[in-house]
Amino acid sequence: MKHVALLRGINVGGNRKVPMKALKVTFERLGFRGVQTYIQSGNVIFQAEKVDQAAIEQALRLEFGFPVDVMLRSAAEWAALAPRNPYPAQAAADGTKVHVAFLHQAPTPERLDALAARPSGEDTWVCLGRELYLHTPGGLGQSKLNLAPLKQAATVRNWRTVENIGELLEK
Incomplete structure (x- = not known):
């Protein structure tokens, strides 16, 4: 199942920097497959059977040194946005x-x-x-x-x- 993780408040005005390559690696370390990032604002597309938002936020905090709120949506939820x-x-x-x-x-x-x-x-x-x-x-x-x-x-x-x-x- 595909999912989207949207990170809040990163790479804005040179603050709270999160390089997309490092972000991709962090998601891969969490066991997610097919990880892709889209533009610098913190959009991650990935595949997983189960997703734990708290685990993602904890991994990001450990990796980048500051808290990051993550909003998760499934591919089905994303497909419902346009209609x-x-x-x-x-x-x-x-x-x-x-x-x-x-x-x-x-x-x-x-x-x-x-x-x-x-x-x-x-x-x-x-x-x-x-x-x-x-x-x-x-x-x-x-x-x-x-x-x-x-x-x-x-x-x-x-x-x-x-x-x-x-x-x-x-x-």
Whole structure:
């Protein structure tokens, strides 16, 4: 079974450096097969019958010297992202204006209400389970969205990256 591991907050602004070759080796040491990385933001595609998120995070902490949150998705969960995308026209027009925030768990209604209460300008979002789909017409760098009310780790990928990882999973 294929899986995707998304690492949060690595290789941003020269901080928390994780070389992709070393990341691949770390996943292989954990016994995963067919390990591939995709771009420097920490996307790992691999094969495994069972996956232990805590074991992956512990191995990363030991290997790189700092904690790294990992969001895991199966290939089937990844394949469901596109059909569920509430912004297909915007994603088709510009894959850098639609993003997916990957969460460990689905937010509670109270957390979603707290997020909705915050001003977000022209940016919009839709939460579907453990994914928060974001449309940021001005780009994510200019976005007013702040995911802090969710009170959990999240890692964000633009739609172009989501599609490219999907293609790698199909190979």
